[in-house]
Amino acid sequence: MATISFEYTLGNIDSIPAEFWQHAAPYRLITFTGEMGAGKTTFISHLCNYLQVEDAVSSPTFALVNEYAAYIKGREEVIYHIDLYRLCDAAEAVNAGMEDCIDQAKRGSAYCFVEWPGKADALLFAPRLDVTIEVTGETERRMTLHIVER
Template identity: 45%
Template sequence: MQITFGLDELQQVAQQILATPHLKKVITFHAEMGVGKTTLIKELVRQLGVNDHSSSPTFSLVNEYRTDKGEAVYHFDLYRLKSEEEAYDMGIDEYFYSGDWCFIEWPDKTPNLIPIDHATISITQTKDGLRVLELKN
C-alpha cells in the first residue's frame, strides 16, 4: 500500500494502516529524522484505544501503553541504542515476540533482533511537504 498525504490527513492514514487485512503487530518505521515517524505512531496508538498521552521514548527506549481493552502497545525509539547487545540485555526480544503491538523507530539499530515476520512502514517527504508512506505487510 502506498499513500501520499499531508499532516492534516494523519487520522485517515492511521485508520487505513490499521484496516490493513492481517496487519502484523510488529511494525518497523523507516524515515529520516523529522519526517513524522513519532507523529504517526502517536496517532496509531490513539486509534488503538490508548487514552494516555503518548510521546517518543527517546530516553527510555520503550514506552508502554494500555488500550481501553487492556491490550499492551509498545513504542520503541532505538536511536540512542549503542549496540544490539544493549537491546538484548534489556529484554527487547521478549517485547517483540509478545504478540502485542510493537512500533519500532530506528530498527536498523537491532537488525538481528527484529522478528522476520513484521510489517514495514517507510515514509519520505516530498519537496512540497507531503509525505509518501509505503506499507509492506
C-alpha cells in the same frame, strides 16, 4: 503483492490510521523507517489515538521503550513503542528489555512499533510490516507499506 502507499499532510493525517490498520493489524511487529523528522513518532501518535491509547504518546528516545494500553477490536492490548535511535548494539537492546517486548509480539500478546529498526535488526522477526516514510514537502509525506513474509 501490490505496493500499498499513502500520501498525507499534517492536516489530513487522521484520515490515514483506519486504512493503515486494515493492512497492519495482522502484524504484531511494525517497523518505521525514515530520516530524522520524517514523522515516525507523529504517525505512531495518531495511530495510537485511533487505537484508543489513553496515555499521551511521546517520543521514547530517552526511555528506549514506552508501554501503552490500547483497546483494539474490543480487547485490551499492550503496545510497545520502541525507538532504537540512540542504541549502540543489539546487546544494549536486550539489556533495555527490548528482547522481552519482541518475544511478546512473537507470541501474539503485544504489539511492537519500532523506530530506527536497523539498529537491532538481529532481534526482528517475520512476518512483520516494514513502514517507510518519505518527506515529499514541508508537510507532505509518503508512507509505503512492505510486508516481510519470512
